[in-house]
Amino acid sequence: MNNLRATLQHYFGYSEFRPLQEEIISGVVAGDNSFVLMPTGGGKSLCYQLPALLLPGLTVVVSPLIALMKDQVDALQAAGVPATFINSSLDYSEIEQRKSDALQGKIKLLYLAPERLLLPATLDLLDRATLSLIAVDEAHCISEWGHDFRVDYRNLSTLRDRYPNVPVIAMTATANQRVRADILEQLRLGNNAKTYVASFDRPNLNISVQHKSGVSQIFDLVNRFPGESGIIYCMSRAATEKLAERLERQGYRALPYHAGLNRESRTKHQEMFERDEVDVICATIAFGMGIDKSNVRYVIHYNLPKNMMSYYQEIGRAGRDGLPSDCLLLYSSGDRSKVLHFITEMVDPQERAVALSSLDEITAYAESGKCRRKVLLSHFGEDYPEENCGACDNCLNPSLSEFFDATTMAQKLLSCVVRLKESFGISYTIDVLRGSEATKIIGNRHHLLPTWGVGKDQPTTEWRWLATALVSEGYLRQRIEAFNTLSVTEKGWEVLRNERSVELQRTRRPEKKGNQKAKGKEVLSETEQILFGQLRSLRKRTADRQNVPPYVIFGDKTLQEMAQRMPLNHDDLLQISGVGDVKANRYGRAFLELVGRFVEENPGVKGTQITTPSPRITVEVGELSESAEITGELFNRGLSPEEIAAERDITLRTIEDHISDAVLHGLIQDIDRIVPNEKARQIQGAFLKHGLEYLRPVMDTIGEENVTWLELKVVRGRMLRLR
Ligand code: ADP
Numbered sequence: 001m002n003n004l005r006a007t008l009q010h011y012f013g014y015s016e017f018r019p020l021q022e023e024i025i026s027g028v029v030a031g032d033n034s035f036v037l038m039p040t041g042g043g044k045s046l047c048y049q050l051p052a053l054l055l056p057g058l059t060v061v062v063s064p065l066i067a068l069m070k071d072q073v074d075a076l077q078a079a080g081v082p083a084t085f086i087n088s089s090l091d092y093s094e095i096e097q098r099k100s101d102a103l104q105g106k107i108k109l110l111y112l113a114p115e116r117l118l119l120p121a122t123l124d125l126l127d128r129a130t131l132s133l134i135a136v137d138e139a140h141c142i143s144e145w146g147h148d149f150r151v152d153y154r155n156l157s158t159l160r161d162r163y164p165n166v167p168v169i170a171m172t173a174t175a176n177q178r179v180r181a182d183i184l185e186q187l188r189l190g191n192n193a194k195t196y197v198a199s200f201d202r203p204n205l206n207i208s209v210q211h212k213s214g215v216s217q218i219f220d221l222v223n224r225f226p227g228e229s230g231i232i233y234c235m236s237r238a239a240t241e242k243l244a245e246r247l248e249r250q251g252y253r254a255l256p257y258h259a260g261l262n263r264e265s266r267t268k269h270q271e272m273f274e275r276d277e278v279d280v281i282c283a284t285i286a287f288g289m290g291i292d293k294s295n296v297r298y299v300i301h302y303n304l305p306k307n308m309m310s311y312y313q314e315i316g317r318a319g320r321d322g323l324p325s326d327c328l329l330l331y332s333s334g335d336r337s338k339v340l341h342f343i344t345e346m347v348d349p350q351e352r353a354v355a356l357s358s359l360d361e362i363t364a365y366a367e368s369g370k371c372r373r374k375v376l377l378s379h380f381g382e383d384y385p386e387e388n389c390g391a392c393d394n395c396l397n398p399s400l401s402e403f404f405d406a407t408t409m410a411q412k413l414l415s416c417v418v419r420l421k422e423s424f425g426i427s428y429t430i431d432v433l434r435g436s437e438a439t440k441i442i443g444n445r446h447h448l449l450p451t452w453g454v455g456k457d458q459p460t461t462e463w464r465w466l467a468t469a470l471v472s473e474g475y476l477r478q479r480i481e482a483f484n485t486l487s488v489t490e491k492g493w494e495v496l497r498n499e500r501s502v503e504l505q506r507t508r509r510p511e512k513k514g515n516q517k518a519k520g521k522e523v524l525s526e527t528e529q530i531l532f533g534q535l536r537s538l539r540k541r542t543a544d545r546q547n548v549p550p551y552v553i554f555g556d557k558t559l560q561e562m563a564q565r566m567p568l569n570h571d572d573l574l575q576i577s578g579v580g581d582v583k584a585n586r587y588g589r590a591f592l593e594l595v596g597r598f599v600e601e602n603p604g605v606k607g608t609q610i611t612t613p614s615p616r617i618t619v620e621v622g623e624l625s626e627s628a629e630i631t632g633e634l635f636n637r638g639l640s641p642e643e644i645a646a647e648r649d650i651t652l653r654t655i656e657d658h659i660s661d662a663v664l665h666g667l668i669q670d671i672d673r674i675v676p677n678e679k680a681r682q683i684q685g686a687f688l689k690h691g692l693e694y695l696r697p698v699m700d701t702i703g704e705e706n707v708t709w710l711e712l713k714v715v716r717g718r719m720l721r722l723r
């Protein structure tokens, strides 16, 4: 066991295992076949990387994402792990060199693209090498039942037949029962395979849903993470471009990504994102599969996701480094209708039924007043044990949701389902309830049913909401296999027999926007924030020099910890999570020097004691004065600072102070009127370089002839806001 921990610390710089990692790794080292179901960011890679270092021979890793191989291998090499890859991007002599390294034991981990598995040259290599382990990443690609089937993955079966005694570890983040069984069968993992299913909970994700009121909701969130990375999912290609352009105009570094862009732009945009050269990617669902970036701070769904599984996968791209990250779904009934419209145009009835029930699930989720985590995890068959997760809008803001007694409405709906002999879907049932005289209904003589028209008092949307809620709460069953026809469950019958009442929870509408507070956001103090900025630029320079993405050098979490603990020597540095021996030797000096200089230049500043957990410090911001509030309101009504000064008979200087205070407090959102975008960006850059404490160095950098104090103050206010 000590051996495992020592290796973990030495190469990866971590002192603790994540849940299940230790069990899985010991099993793999002992020769188990294993199947690992773990959410994105759960730490699957370590489960084969660490064994590879401990096992005598070669570990072969099969991964579908050729684009990622280089980055993964770069990251391992940066940590001193002897790893390499072979794929079609290499020329003959490079391949031969790597093969010979593998045969000589100079390489412990060999990444292979699936299409290479059965090439004679590959088989020849594997025959001659001592194979210790076969690791299959994204194992769901082997199954036709999964959403990412890759024909080449079938080669793995053949490989298994050829090397039946080499243990296998198969890993995935998405697999329902059917896919799971398929993976075990295809890989011939047999009955003795150890199966590990990690919790799908991602406690560092703050999850919220808001009723969509406009693009300002996006700005609110993006502004909370200035200069950090985020993904905004949109429904259409046009929408991604429009939004990216709009963000760009407002001074954010944003780019679109969708399947309509040519390959070159797609690769370029993705690469810029991975390398922290662009902050926001506005994307269709085409974006994400090949993203290994760990420091994505937020994922916004500007439109409804396709289904709960893809939603979970998409938000899962946030916060893989374990730092608090925000996931915001913007929901509107208009969007719902749009999707519904697409669905009605689907030709295949089975496909239509699946799409419709997916849409209903998402709607029920969006409109639910229950803990988001609870609902999400229930889709993975997981029962979330806590009453209050503390990191979703409904748990943080229970006042936004309300309980109400829906027994009478439920009885009407349930009895209508029974009268319709459980042979119709939600829409038809609602039409009957609302007394529709559609030909179909008259033709079926359903206008003669006693429940016809008893639901006239409520709009269709209310009934639909109720129906989906009753499905998700188990009063009704929706049979996907039978065109989504509804039937009443035992629990539903209890309601009909008056043995049970129905209490439902839903969000209040319209919801107040922008008032949810992120829980546990690890706030750096202002000074730490500045150091963090400097560490980030050092990381970026280092990464560029080596032509790798920044996270390969150190993750954000590691840099944040450095900014807080301010290590001053090699031993201190090794205490930081994510710094292993090799990285400490390779990059340590530059980072230590930077911290040392920073501490020297900022007398009085001291890192939190190494070895004790660091306290979290929040920037204290005083209340906004009443007078400043009035100024802010006037400004928002369109008055210029000069006009406000004249109107209120107060000096311009004071008004300017009011304005920067109002920006800091978020009362003034739109600072374009004071400082044009381009300039704001330039100022922001200067602040990141010099720190936020003093205006002077920034003024000197940009030049007094080019910038006013007010401009500096409002930009600083915006940067500090909500940080
Ligand atoms: P997955 O493949 O499951 O999506 P990764 O293997 O990429 O996840 O791991 C996600 C992140 O968690 C990476 O940044 C990784 O370095 C980090 N990580 C993995 N194991 C640990 C650990 N034991 N302690 C701290 N961080 C870890």
Ligand code: ZN
Binding pocket: 370, 371, 372, 373, 374, 388, 389, 390, 391, 392, 393, 394, 395, 396
């Ligand atoms: Zn919750």
